[in-house]
Amino acid sequence: MPKPDCRHIQVTGLVQGVGFRPYVYRLAQRLGLQGEIRNRSSGVSITVQGQMAVLDQFLTELRRNAPGQRHEFSVNVAAATAHSDFVIAPSQSDAGIAGTLLADQAICEDCRREFHDQSDRRYHYPFISCTSCGPRFSICRRLPWDRINTSWSRFSLCAACRQEYESPLDRRFHAVGISCPDCGPVLFTADGLQGEAAVRQACAVLERGGVVAVKGGAGFHLLVDAQNPAAVARLRERKRRSKPLAVLAPTFEWVLENAHTEAAERAALKGSAAPIVLLKACGGIHESLAPGLGTLGVMLPSSGIQLSILRMLQRPLVATSANLSGAPLIHENDTALSALAGIADAFLLHDLDLVQGLDDAVLRVMAGQPVSLRLGRGFAPQIHTVPVAHSSLGCGAHLKVNLAMQERHTLIVGPYIGDLQGAGNRQRYLQQKSTMPAFFQIDAGTEVTDLHPDYGSSVEADDHALTVPHHVAHAMAVWLEHQPEPPFQALTWDGVGLGPDGTVWGGECLQFDAGMEWQRLGSIRPFQLPAGHDIARFPGRIARVLSGETYPGRSIACSSMGRLIEGLAALAGLREENLFEAQVAMEWEALGHRASQALHMDFSWVGADLDWRPLLPLVADRSVSLSARALGFHQALARAALRQCRLGRGDSVLLSGGVFQNRLLVELMVAGARELGLKLLLPGRLPPNDGSIAAGQCVALAMGAKQIGVAQQCA
Structure with missing residues (x-):
């Protein structure tokens, strides 16, 4: 028998929270290879040994079919190991950039099918998930992506879940969020009802025209019956909201009956992010939700919690973010019970802690192309690659603010925070500014902010921050996605920017022009x-x-x-x-x-x-x-x-x-x-609005964008 060859493979990209390790384990077992795979903070590490031809087949299939996004593979010859089998080894922390975690994923078709299957042990289970779906960023305290590092750590697995977790042939093999009615979180009301009784009470309030605050997988929504104009008006009055309201559709068929859709819109609705998609309305319901606009913001259920409510009511619901004016989305039970007491008639809570709240993502299809309008749940965090290495922290502007961080060639774009007029959003902004670099294991680097000295991001920037003109940041954010060679033009049209x-x-x-020199x-x-x-x-x-x-x-x-x-x-x-x-x-x-x-x-x-x-x-x-x-x-x-x-x-x-x-x-x-x-x-992937400014600031600094005839960098 020839001596086996051995390879060490380091994989970076969005490779955690996607079932990457179970996939590699099954592939190695099928090919008869030995070795191990383990999560690290910065990616996935694989050591694999076998005959050269089989190793080549392993690498070919890995590159072609591995789950996740934006893979980068580093393959090195290694010394043979003593492994007699292929195993999933314990995770380890390392010092690399931790840009590995996928954004939250909406419930997948397999879990949806199990949810409705009376013979399945997770029938009507609100927290159903697997390696392909469920909360990710909203419940993760630190990387690597392992149960111990998430809000799931306080829930011990029952024997049945433990067997699934350890079974290579099960689709919940090493699923971080595995649970069931016997060992997982529970839904409950403020007055102590639990499980299905709690859901029934919430639905009864909705049927009477009441407002219910529901804790989901990424924060609280305020729900009302979308077909009850008085209930919608009551929600607007209590929340003091004139903006358009989104609707949580009971079924995909309901969407087709109440809106005109094209292929890209239907794909977005059913996609893994389950965003709010702005559609051309054709039914009458939009007149109370978005009067005068001719559009309807629609999303499909993204979790078992939402499915639990909709299966009982069988009607569309208004679903709007549960927050006070100028404050971030509420994601904690105690805060919701106090802050929303004057808005909600009832509460549907659960005991899975959320590390941070994530607003719903918003998308609009234009000229056949999906365009993100808000980097919410499922759309953030994002990972991009910048051609020129740098170290910076993009601080954003004043409205629709988020943060972006670049180290070397990796740019991480954080989720939507909101407008910085309010003290609550300002506090959340400062909190993310202090915690996100550590979470992603990035040195904060040079702060980059807007030219306008009165913007919240500028006021909160450090004394050594560099500035990038608002509209140059806009242009560089779009350049990042397409990277055309100069010369090129940019139309940057918005409300105001200094x-x-x-x-x-x-x-x-x-x-x-060449060298990213720009002129008006x-x-x-x-x-x-x-x-x-x-x-x-x-x-x-x-x-x-x-x-x-x-x-x-x-x-x-x-x-x-x-x-x-x-x-x-x-x-x-x-x-x-x-x-x-x-x-x-x-x-x-x-x-x-x-x-x-x-x-x-x-x-x-x-x-x-x-x-x-x-x-x-x-x-x-x-x-x-x-x-x-x-x-x-x-x-x-x-x-x-x-x-x-x-x-x-x-x-x-x-x-x-x-x-x-x-x-x-x-x-x-x-x-x-x-x-x-x-x-x-x-x-x-990045919005045309100010939600792209932070990313554009980092890119402008890295690429050396400067005004022709002006010596100061990025000014």
Whole structure:
């Protein structure tokens, strides 16, 4: 018998919490190889020995079929070991970057089938999960991903679960979250009911039109009957919320009956993240949940807890984050019972501790491409690779804030935190800023923040923090996903962001050349933006300024496309005041979607800047329907944007900023770009809004982005 060869394989990437070790164990057993596999903080370590041809087959199948994402393999020849079999060895901590843990995963089809199977011992078990699904980041205290390092550590396995955990042929082989009704967590109410009785009581409250606070796998939701307008109104009044509300659909078939869907949207709904997907509504239910928007935010059940409620009620439920204004999502029982006492009529709790709360992720499909709008449960943390090594901590901006950390070539993007006006969100931001680098075993490195000195991230940054212009960070976040070679352009359109010249930017066309040197190629004709932290609330004030009135208070020079769109929509007669962020712009888009014809209009030009003045009389013409004016405006904006991009060098154009959450605008631009030979590159995993700023700050620093003619790095 020839002497066996031996290989040591180090695998990094998202390889923990995905069933990687059980897969490798079964593969090695099938091929008759010896050795071991173990989790480490920074990845998975494999030692395997056997005949060379069989080792080659092992490596081929491992590279092709291993579960997880973003695998990187390091293979080295090693000395033969004394192993007579292949085993899963105890995990070990090491000093490498701990970018190995997958985000929380929605209930898989196998677990869903068992949940509904009367003969299965996990029939109707709310905490059903396996190696392929269940909470991950929300319950993990430290890496490696082992039961002892998670909230599951306090639950001892019963004999039946222990047998499954140790059986190589079982799909719960080494599943961290394995449990059953005999040994796992329990649902309970505030007055002591447990299990199915607790679920029945919660459902009875929902049937009566009440509000129920439900602890899920990543935090609390507030639920009401979505088909009961009085219940929905009661929830809005108690929570003081005017924003659109998402619906938790009882079945996929219900979604198809109440919304128009395309293939990418259906795939996202059924995907492992189970995000809220913004769909075109076709039923009447959306009018109480998202009035005037023509869309419906829908998600399917992501856990056995949600399935337990929906199987009893068989109806759609409003599911909104359980938090107070300016405060993060609640994820602890005691906090929920006190903070939500004036909102919820009943509570459905459980005893699986959540390490941190994760809001639901939000996604919209535009031009056939899924675009993340919020990095919530299932979408974060994210791992990206940056071509140039660096060490930095991206601090974000002020709204939709999250954190990003780069060490060497690895960039880790953290989950959505929220806006930093409120003390609660500010506290959570500072907590994550202090704990996330240690969790991922990354040196915090150089802090990078926004140019605006009054943003919460800037106020909380250390004294040595570097700054990156807001719109450069936007551009570099999209560049990270596509990495086009310079030269290329970036359209960065949003509400406001401080430019290097001290004015308010937000309608920028940037040119990037070799070495990531950038310049402002064009913008929009500036206007005077009424000053004040609440200006986004009053688009009517902007409309009057655009019409030539002099604002009586303080104002500042502004080139914001987001504010321009809202001002023109208000001028058209849509609304003077936003009840929630970007409401008038969203209604303006919805009217354009519904239009059967368009009023033709066009921007003019002042050099390379878009001049909006020719639009004013047409937008304000009340003899033409609002929808025709809305569609005409969006068509004019798409044409002007593409024409502006043709002034630059290169045929790739990055789109970033909150304005590009507008599906109508994006799809008009994509259609027009094809005819002009331009390649529009949309955000995907990272949002177009300020949820991408932290990542873009890190990338800008690593890639040395700098303004042409300005010596200071990243300024």
